[in-house]
Amino acid sequence: MGLVAALLVIATMAAADTIANRERLGAISKAAEATTTPQNWTSNVRGTAFDRFYQIWLENADYSGAASDTNQQWLASQGITLTNFFAVGHTSEPNYCAAASGDNYGMNNDNFHQIPTNVSTIADLLNTKGISWAEYQQDLPYPGFQGNDYPNQQTHANDYVRKHNPLVLFNSISNNDTALRLIKNFTNFYDDLRNKQLPQWAFFTPNMTNDAHDTNITFGSQWLRDFVSELMNNTYFWDNTLLLLTFDESENYANNNRIFSILLGGAVPKKLAGTKDHTFYTHYSGIASVSANWGLPSLGRWDCGANIFQLVAEKAGYTNWNVDTTNLSLNQSLPGPLALGARSRYRSTWPVPSTNDSCSAGHGILQGVVDTYTGRAPTYNYTAPFPYDASHGLDVGVAYFRNGSTYLSGVNSTGLSTAERSSSISSSGSSSASASSSKSAAANVTVPAVNGFLAVVLWLACWVWCTYLLDV
Incomplete structure (x- = not known):
């Protein structure tokens, strides 16, 4: 019982200290708020399929x-x-991170990352044509x-967290005072809406309660419906705007990483309301679709070969890939310098993007990327519609095809015939079935129940470690 008593004392002290730290943080933030002016930027660059593109993400479903x-x-009944x-x-x-820059650089964690200035983002693409952008982070002080956070x-309770703020992860943004002040909060959003100063690209992040992270899908979805419904009646916001409503990731890591997503807004033709699009997309498709819509270059990373939203692809004259997702998971980041943990696939070097492809949008690679990396071979096959790594067996043997040519990720770089495709997919399916059987067997291992007293002790120890020792 002595150990439990000691842990309880430490836990109480830790909780008190954490609250005190948060209150000090609040005072500091209030002072900074009084002297920090949000940056306003609006523009009117017409697009092929939409004039504004906004994303709103919920969490873990x-x-x-x-x-x-x-x-x-x-x-969904209001859109696609x-x-x-x-x-x-x-x-x-x-x-x-991926949705902002076309890669996640091996990241398999929610740590405080600062990505080097020579790594480009979607902001760099938009800047090439003077297309305004911003972020709106709910409860950003x-x-x-x-x-790292602002409770x-x-x-x-948790409110704002840095791990849900894509652009602040990049030093090219955080080291630029003007760009940094384009990362604003929801109060600033309503000011911009009222003053008709909205940007053409924006990323919206609800707080940790409203995004379903600390609540549940029912709560988060109700918040989302209320938020979007109000904006539907504002013609300045809604007209020719394309909204992507999606989730960051699936909840069950054992399943594939498919997430429920909706396109809606004034840019969606009324005849498509309530319809379904079965085309394969990833978070990288957001970048590729923006590039195709405004005639922008690619970052040369996984946005390069990503499929484009069909309503954009049709107007841009682009043919999307068909992807057989039967054996596709996309549950693991590829090797990179931001990987952590004993079982991580850490690689000290940053992945080299492509510098010599037309990419999905058809406008080549951002000049800054070409200048930085020209003459170096790309780390991966960035013309594929999804990320894979043959050296580590990540999402290999997955078929993707169009215009009569079929490819198998990590297997061939030239098109297969119909007969070859059928044979290869069959072999790939057998291998995947074996892997699935192994996963199922592992999932069915029974773990003995932990003694209740010991469970309390372990829980307290974990809480102290996570809340106190790691938060100093």
Whole structure:
């Protein structure tokens, strides 16, 4: 019992210290808020299929769970359900990073990362044509805040967290005062809406309660419906705007990483309301679709070969890949310098992007990327519609095809005939079935129940470690 008593004392001290630290943080943030002015930037560059592109992400839901939610169903009835949309890793932060820059650089964690300045982002693409952009992070204490989190100052519940803020991860943004002040909060959003100063590209992140992370899919979906419904009646916001409503990742890591996603907004033709699009997409498709819509270059990473939203592809004259997702998981980040953990696939070097492809959007590679990496071979086959790594056996043997040519990820780089394709897919399926059987066997291992007293001790120890020792 002495150990338990000691842990309880430490836990109490840790909780008190954590609250005190958060209150000090609140005071500091209030002072900074008074002196930090949000940056406003608006533009009017016409696009092929839309004039604004906004994303709103919720957290951690398997496809089936989200699809069965009544509020998600109502939102889907207003737009296009993307039935084959995949996240590109676990945990949360790798997906936010990927959606902003075309890669997650091996990230398999939610740590405080600062990505070097020579890694380009979607902001660099938009800047080439003067297309305005911003982020709106709910409960961000002031524009450009770079702290790891900012809790509710009354209840001390989680509110803003850095791991859900894609662009602040990049030094090219965080080291630029003007760009940094384009990362704003929801109060700033409503100011911009009222003043008709909205950007043409924006990323919206609800707080940890409203995004379903600390609540559930029912709560988060109700919040999302309320938020979007109000905006539907604002013609300035809605007209020719394309909204992507999606999730960062699936909840069950043992399943594939398919996530429920919806396109809606004034840019969606009324005849497509309530329809389904079965095209394969990933978080990288957001970048590729923006590039195709505004005639922008690619980052030369996994956005290069990513499929483009069909309503954009049709107007841009692009043919998307068909992907056989039977054996596709996309549950693991590929090797890179941001991987952590004893079992991680850490690689000290940063992945080299492509510098010599036309890419999905058809406008080549960003000049800054070419200048930085020209003469170096790309790390991966970035012309594929999904990420894979043959050297580690990640998502290899997956068929993708169009215009009569078929490829198997990590197997061939030239098109297969129909007969060869059938044979290869059959062999690939057998291998995947064996792997699935092994996973199922591992999943069925029974873990003995832990003694209740010991469980309390272990829980307290873990809480102290996570909350106190790691938060100093």
